[in-house]
Amino acid sequence: MKILIVEDDANILSFLSRGLVESNHTVTTAMDGEEGEYLALTNSYDVIILDWMLPHKNGIDLLQSIREKNIITPVLMLSAKGEIKDKIFGLKHGADDYLSKPFSFEELEARLESLYRRGLTQGNNSFTFGDLIIDIDKKSVIKDAQTVTLSLKEYELLLFLIKNKNAIVSNTMIEEQLWGDEEYNNSNVIQVTIYNLKKKIGKELIKNQRGLGYMLEIK
Numbered sequence: 229m230k231i232l233i234v235e236d237d238a239n240i241l242s243f244l245s246r247g248l249v250e251s252n253h254t255v256t257t258a259m260d261g262e263e264g265e266y267l268a269l270t271n272s273y274d275v276i277i278l279d280w281m282l283p284h285k286n287g288i289d290l291l292q293s294i295r296e297k298n299i300i301t302p303v304l305m306l307s308a309k310g311e312i313k314d315k316i317f318g319l320k321h322g323a324d325d326y327l328s329k330p331f332s333f334e335e336l337e338a339r340l341e342s343l344y345r346r347g348l349t350q351g352n353n354s355f356t357f358g359d360l361i362i363d364i365d366k367k368s369v370i371k372d373a374q375t376v377t378l379s380l381k382e383y384e385l386l387l388f389l390i391k392n393k394n395a396i397v398s399n400t401m402i403e404e405q406l407w408g409d410e411e412y413n414n415s416n417v418i419q420v421t422i423y424n425l426k427k428k429i430g431k432e433l434i435k436n437q438r439g440l441g442y443m444l445e446i447k
Contacts, residue, residue, distance in 0.1 A: 261285025
């Protein structure tokens, strides 16, 4: 997942960022509402983790602002405000989920996965494309009744293509989604990942759009 964390507590921010990176997510961070809003409006994320109490612009105002601009990215709101009325307030103002501080990292990650699946599948946790079956919950890919073994990057790329099905995704979009700020030495890494994925799931599903990128074509 590509995740934006907007949190002004340096310790919590470091804890979240380190844990999510170790879990192979791509993480961008901001420590105030204005920077968080700018990032949310100018970049694409799978999930946003948003603190309520932020300098310059609080989380609720930030959330309302991005929703008014039709940013529908799932948002998990964090807050020390743990009363039911506070949770209801946050959810009514655009949050998709709400987690009170303190919290366990395991619960937060489970909630992120749930939000990601919800946004990716729109209620469907499995897809069937011809002889290919993808189960999001089980993180499994079946082709011709046989399990297809994908690397982590190949699986993430497949999900990204599903999310953007029938639309062209460029090399830059794939790079930002799968690697973020990571550096990699192989300049052909995207092409190699695409090639390997097509070889495993079927060349006919992923179309090369010369000079533009790639598209998962689903009729």
